[in-house]
Amino acid sequence: MSNELIAARAQLDAWHAAIQDALDAVMLQATGNERLQAAMQHAILNGGKRMRPQLTLATAYALGQDPMRAMQPALSVELVHGYSLVHDDLPAMDDDALRRGQPTVHIAFDEATAILAGDALQTLAFEVLSASPHDAETRIAMVALLARASGIAGMCGGQMLDLEATGHVRSQSLTALETLHALKTGALIRAAVLMGALSAQASTEDTAQLAVFAERLGLAFQIRDDILDIEADSGTLGKTAGKDVEQGKTTFPALIGMEASKARLGQLQEEMHALLRAFGDAAEPLRCLLTRVVERTH
Amino acid sequence: MSNELIAARAQLDAWHAAIQDALDAVMLQATGNERLQAAMQHAILNGGKRMRPQLTLATAYALGQDPMRAMQPALSVELVHGYSLVHDDLPAMDDDALRRGQPTVHIAFDEATAILAGDALQTLAFEVLSASPHDAETRIAMVALLARASGIAGMCGGQMLDLEATGHVRSQSLTALETLHALKTGALIRAAVLMGALSAQASTEDTAQLAVFAERLGLAFQIRDDILDIEADSGTLGKTAGKDVEQGKTTFPALIGMEASKARLGQLQEEMHALLRAFGDAAEPLRCLLTRVVERTH
Numbered sequence: 001m002s003n004e005l006i007a008a009r010a011q012l013d014a015w016h017a018a019i020q021d022a023l024d025a026v027m028l029q030a031t032g033n034e035r036l037q038a039a040m041q042h043a044i045l046n047g048g049k050r051m052r053p054q055l056t057l058a059t060a061y062a063l064g065q066d067p068m069r070a071m072q073p074a075l076s077v078e079l080v081h082g083y084s085l086v087h088d089d090l091p092a093m094d095d096d097a098l099r100r101g102q103p104t105v106h107i108a109f110d111e112a113t114a115i116l117a118g119d120a121l122q123t124l125a126f127e128v129l130s131a132s133p134h135d136a137e138t139r140i141a142m143v144a145l146l147a148r149a150s151g152i153a154g155m156c157g158g159q160m161l162d163l164e165a166t167g168h169v170r171s172q173s174l175t176a177l178e179t180l181h182a183l184k185t186g187a188l189i190r191a192a193v194l195m196g197a198l199s200a201q202a203s204t205e206d207t208a209q210l211a212v213f214a215e216r217l218g219l220a221f222q223i224r225d226d227i228l229d230i231e232a233d234s235g236t237l238g239k240t241a242g243k244d245v246e247q248g249k250t251t252f253p254a255l256i257g258m259e260a261s262k263a264r265l266g267q268l269q270e271e272m273h274a275l276l277r278a279f280g281d282a283a284e285p286l287r288c289l290l291t292r293v294v295e296r297t298h
Numbered sequence: 299m300s301n302e303l304i305a306a307r308a309q310l311d312a313w314h315a316a317i318q319d320a321l322d323a324v325m326l327q328a329t330g331n332e333r334l335q336a337a338m339q340h341a342i343l344n345g346g347k348r349m350r351p352q353l354t355l356a357t358a359y360a361l362g363q364d365p366m367r368a369m370q371p372a373l374s375v376e377l378v379h380g381y382s383l384v385h386d387d388l389p390a391m392d393d394d395a396l397r398r399g400q401p402t403v404h405i406a407f408d409e410a411t412a413i414l415a416g417d418a419l420q421t422l423a424f425e426v427l428s429a430s431p432h433d434a435e436t437r438i439a440m441v442a443l444l445a446r447a448s449g450i451a452g453m454c455g456g457q458m459l460d461l462e463a464t465g466h467v468r469s470q471s472l473t474a475l476e477t478l479h480a481l482k483t484g485a486l487i488r489a490a491v492l493m494g495a496l497s498a499q500a501s502t503e504d505t506a507q508l509a510v511f512a513e514r515l516g517l518a519f520q521i522r523d524d525i526l527d528i529e530a531d532s533g534t535l536g537k538t539a540g541k542d543v544e545q546g547k548t549t550f551p552a553l554i555g556m557e558a559s560k561a562r563l564g565q566l567q568e569e570m571h572a573l574l575r576a577f578g579d580a581a582e583p584l585r586c587l588l589t590r591v592v593e594r595t596h
């Protein structure tokens with residue numbers, strides 16, 4: 001392992017700890033109804049990998065900014081991610097009882113509480129953004145970015161496509177599947193990266209480059225997810241394995257085969273490394289994150 | 299009927315039409331998944347009274363601003379209101395099949411679509427705010443206001459209190475009931491008024507005065523709602539009457555009696571008129587709105 005890689009990993013570990021602390025603080029400050037607060041904490045403080053907020057900090061770092069300046073936008077993306085998981089797990093949606101090895105919010109509490117906890121977490125994301133230590137113009141640009149990435153033209157629209165597509169395995173084209181995931185998971189991963197770019201006042205060129213990197217990363221994340229759903233077991237995964245096939249969801253391996261899916265993943269990895277070359281050593285934490293996405297086992 | 303009242307009513311009618319047009323336009327622009335867009339339109343373009351956005355415009359007008367300047371924040375409050383109704387109507391929450399005489403979103407579509415439509419409407423509220431024609435500082439203040447009013451410290455927190463209190467009629471104190479409604483419906487009504495104040499760059503004194511007015515109005519709205527649930531029939535109401543009693547919800551008439559509830563309403567009305575006196579003739583539309591709240595039959 002190279003010295004650069006060791007240093008990048010240590011940096012990501014330190015950021016992970018800082019993100020955990022900041023999330024703890026945000027969830028403690030989100031007071032009101034005790035049961036609702038407990039449900040929101042259950043959803044967020046559950047040992048998540050924090051990939052999205054780490055992407056925000058790593059992007060700000062790659063652009064030469066103190067990554068701690070980008071903490072609030074990083075948290076806002078994680079809160080939207082967290083709310084979406086709570087609602088996705090509901091009986092009317094994916095009907096999942098297990099998430100990261102823990103009971104999902106509607107199991108640990110009840111359905112009504114889970115609906116409200118998701119709602120209030122989305123709201124909290126925008127509240128956190130509004131209090132970010134950036135000038136007002138930048139904060140409003142961040143609000144617009146987060147809203148577009150998570151609404152009907154982004155995450156929610158992708159989730160709806162996913163619901164419509166469920167049960168129609170192999171009837172979907174590869175393009176349709178890529179569009180689905182570009183919205184469902186890709187849009188928020190892209191927003192995580194672009195929050196870092198906004199925070200660091202990146203040039204138009206750097207922003208465009210990072211946007212393409214983020215789109216590739218989102219796609220790689222989903223292909224890896226589909227592969228893991230088949231190859232991993234529930235214990236390692238921390239959620240129910242084989243769920244996609246069982247629910248009749250179209251996946252990359254189902255559509256193009258396992259070998260072609262793995263080849264596509266390798267190709268995306270190369271493209272991402274090429275896109276990051278211009279950012280030099282400062283992009284080492286971003287490279288480390290992309291390796292984790294492509295090689296993760298859970 | 300005085301000339302001032304006739305003029306104020308005509309003004310509110312014109313604003314109502316302008317709000318409808320602006321909502322139509324916003325919902326047409328919110329493209330992505332067709333089914334999701336249709337569900338969002340079903341939720342929003344359903345002949346609502348538009349009390350909250352009218353409050354925003356009337357407040358801006360009372361402060362001497364062209365009320366059309368306050369349209370975007372007015373719409374953002376209506377979108378949050380609309381999303382909350384979609385989620386409140388879900389089987390796991392109030393389980394309502396009828397809303398304004400129409401099937402609710404989960405009946406007209408399905409539960410998963412209703413959850414996503416509510417989520418995407420909340421997101422849209424913040425997107426609309428981010429594009430408001432105010433300076434960035436004002437827009438960020440509006441984002442913070444809307445988030446605080448609708449999250450755990452506001453509407454969502456109040457809805458959770460309501461769920462916890464259901465089935466415990468008469469065990470609640472009057473103070474607890476007022477707190478519940480100050481959050482559940484009051485916080486968003488207050489935000490509607492304060493959006494107008496922010497839009498018009500109101501002084502600290504005017505803002506404080508308008509905040510108290512809005513808190514009284516929210517309480518009056520809820521007392522009237524409770525009275526109507528008992529005295530009106532489902533046809534006039536456009537939703538299922540007698541639902542509160544059936545679901546074992548605490549109401550003002552249940553707690554302090556019908557006569558005392560009506561007396562309290564009259565007292566609030568007087569207090570609100572006193573609070574508006576300082577704003578002179580420009581507050582005539584606000585007075586007209588408060589009369590509608592206190593005297594409405596549906």
